[in-house]
Amino acid sequence: xxxxxxxxxxxxxxxxxxxxxxxxxxxxxxxxxxxxxxxxxxxxxxxxxxxxxxxxxxxxxxxxxxxxxxxxxxxxxxxxxxxxxxxxxxxxxxxxxxxxxxxxxxxxxxxxxxxxxxxxxxxxxxxxxxxxxxxxxxxxxxxxxxxxxxxxxxxxxxxxxxxxxxxxxxxxxxxxxxxxxxxxxxxxxxxxxxxxxxxxxxxxxxxxxxxxxxxxxxxxxxxxxxxxxxxxxxxxxxxx
Amino acid sequence: xxxxxxxxxxxxxxxxxxxxxxxxxxxxxxxxxxxxxxxxxxxxxxxxxxxxxxxxxxxxxxxxxxxxxxxxxxxxxxxxxxxxxxxxxxxxxxxxxxxxxxxxxxxxxxxxxxxxxxxxxxxxxxxxxxxxxxxxxxxxxxxxxxxxxxxxxxxxxxxxxxxxxxxxxxxxxxxxxxxxxxxxxxxxxxxxxxxxxxxxxxxxxxxxxxxxxxxxxxxxxxxxxxxxxxxxxxxxxxxxx
Numbered sequence: 253x254x255x256x257x258x259x260x261x262x263x264x265x266x267x268x269x270x271x272x273x274x275x276x277x278x279x280x281x282x283x284x285x286x287x288x289x290x291x292x293x294x295x296x297x298x299x300x301x302x303x304x305x306x307x308x309x310x311x312x313x314x315x316x317x318x319x320x321x322x323x324x325x326x327x328x329x330x331x332x333x334x335x336x337x338x339x340x341x342x343x344x345x346x347x348x349x350x351x352x353x354x355x356x357x358x359x360x361x362x363x364x365x366x367x368x369x370x371x372x373x374x375x376x377x378x379x380x381x382x383x384x385x386x387x388x389x390x391x392x393x394x395x396x397x398x399x400x401x402x403x404x405x406x407x408x409x410x411x412x413x414x415x416x417x418x419x420x421x422x423x424x425x426x427x428x429x430x431x432x433x434x435x436x437x438x439x440x441x442x443x444x445x446x447x448x449x450x451x452x453x454x455x456x457x458x459x460x461x462x463x464x465x466x467x468x469x470x471x472x473x474x475x476x477x478x479x480x481x482x483x484x485x486x487x488x489x490x491x492x
Numbered sequence: 493x494x495x496x497x498x499x500x501x502x503x504x505x506x507x508x509x510x511x512x513x514x515x516x517x518x519x520x521x522x523x524x525x526x527x528x529x530x531x532x533x534x535x536x537x538x539x540x541x542x543x544x545x546x547x548x549x550x551x552x553x554x555x556x557x558x559x560x561x562x563x564x565x566x567x568x569x570x571x572x573x574x575x576x577x578x579x580x581x582x583x584x585x586x587x588x589x590x591x592x593x594x595x596x597x598x599x600x601x602x603x604x605x606x607x608x609x610x611x612x613x614x615x616x617x618x619x620x621x622x623x624x625x626x627x628x629x630x631x632x633x634x635x636x637x638x639x640x641x642x643x644x645x646x647x648x649x650x651x652x653x654x655x656x657x658x659x660x661x662x663x664x665x666x667x668x669x670x671x672x673x674x675x676x677x678x679x680x681x682x683x684x685x686x687x688x689x690x691x692x693x694x695x696x697x698x699x700x701x702x703x704x705x706x707x708x709x710x711x712x713x714x715x716x717x718x719x720x721x722x723x724x725x726x727x728x729x730x731x732x733x
Contacts, residue, residue: 296539303546317556321566338577339580342580349591481555482590489596
């Protein structure tokens with residue numbers, strides 16, 4: 253090898269290394285705002301917490317005034333039979349709307365993502381090992397089919413306007429985030445509701461396909477949460 | 493002469509070593525800044541989170557004001573039984589509207605949801621991806637619409653209420669909604685913000701996913717459309733007072 257070619261090779265190596273360093277430095281410079289971003293992030297985090305607190309305060313006040321409304325309504329209609337009939341009708345509608353807590357016989361279902369240590373994780377897709385919004389949607393649909401009168405999922409009551417949607421890595425119900433383990437309370441005839449755990453039912457498909465753990469217990473008394481802050485309708489109007 | 497060559501080699505070797513070292517140090521710094529890019533992702537999430545709570549707060553406040561107004565009407569000392577009856581009836585009307593127990597009208601969309609035109613022929617061919625519209629498709633469609641704030645929905649004139657379920661009766665054509673048989677083509681009427689409703693079906697990929705199966709979804713915006721009430725049984729047997 254001649255001296256000349258040696259020098260050229262060395263020169264090229266140095267050039268490549270220098271270019272490499274320059275590229276790296278440029279990349280680092282572009283991301284140089286780490287500290288100010290952190291500050292903004294913390295700021296944002298505290299804003300989120302504050303807003304959440306504000307909402308919770310507001311929710312508590314709403315809860316209180318609704319109880320007051322119910323007692324007032326009940327008292328005022330006590331000595332008038334016709335009004336009492338109307339008051340009872342309204343009370344039934346409120347139960348149907350899900351604005352009151354509900355108690356009764358039924359079932360409690362739990363659905364848990366596949367155990368990370370379960371060997372089946374090696375042969376199934378990661379996305380099949382987690383419970384999706386569509387899974388909860390199917391289970392709730394089967395419960396309705398089995399005549400459930402009130403349903404909640406992780407404390408979120410399923411009402412007329414409830415959507416069960418996908419929100420990144422979690423599921424949003426009534427706009428609030430919920431995640432595994434899912435606990436579903438349903439009121440209805442326990443014998444009928446327990447048919448959800450039948451061969452070929454959706455729960456069994458979840459268990460067979462991905463070892464997603466599903467349990468179902470019949471109960472004499474199940475408590476279902478209420479949902480009081482449903483949107484007021486803006487578009488639909490009653491006509492005769 | 494030979495000694496000089498060794499010195500040169502060592503010098504160059506050292507220079508290369510230092511350069512490589514610097515390069516690795518840089519890699520490490522860059523690797524760390526990758527974490528901040530996850531942080532910026534989190535920032536987006538935080539912003540949506542903030543907007544979510546704010547929206548919920550506003551809704552709760554609005555509901556609070558409405559409840560307060562109703563309470564005031566009941567409490568007014570001068571109010572007669574007639575006034576009380578009026579307030580009660582108003583509350584009942586509002587409840588029935590949400591429950592789907594009244595005929596309603598409002599702006600919205602009419603969605604026409606159809607199977608592939610030549611599904612009978614293509615369904616038996618092996619390479620065909622055509623698929624009949626099933627109960628799950630309708631269930632998901634309705635869920636997307638509710639997510640976009642739909643206030644009233646009907647499918648082939650079956651009003652969708654809270655207890656409505658979608659059941660597949662056989663593999664192909666029949667679906668039961670409210671225990672009544674329906675089959676494609678489906679005419680879905682929705683009251684709500686037409687842009688939101690459409691956006692929910694297109695933006696989530698629902699429309700394009702269903703297209704892959706040969707199904708078609710068409711939208712028609714309406715300034716005013718009417719949806720019939722649910723006229724089935726609303727009795728409760730198991731919820732205790």
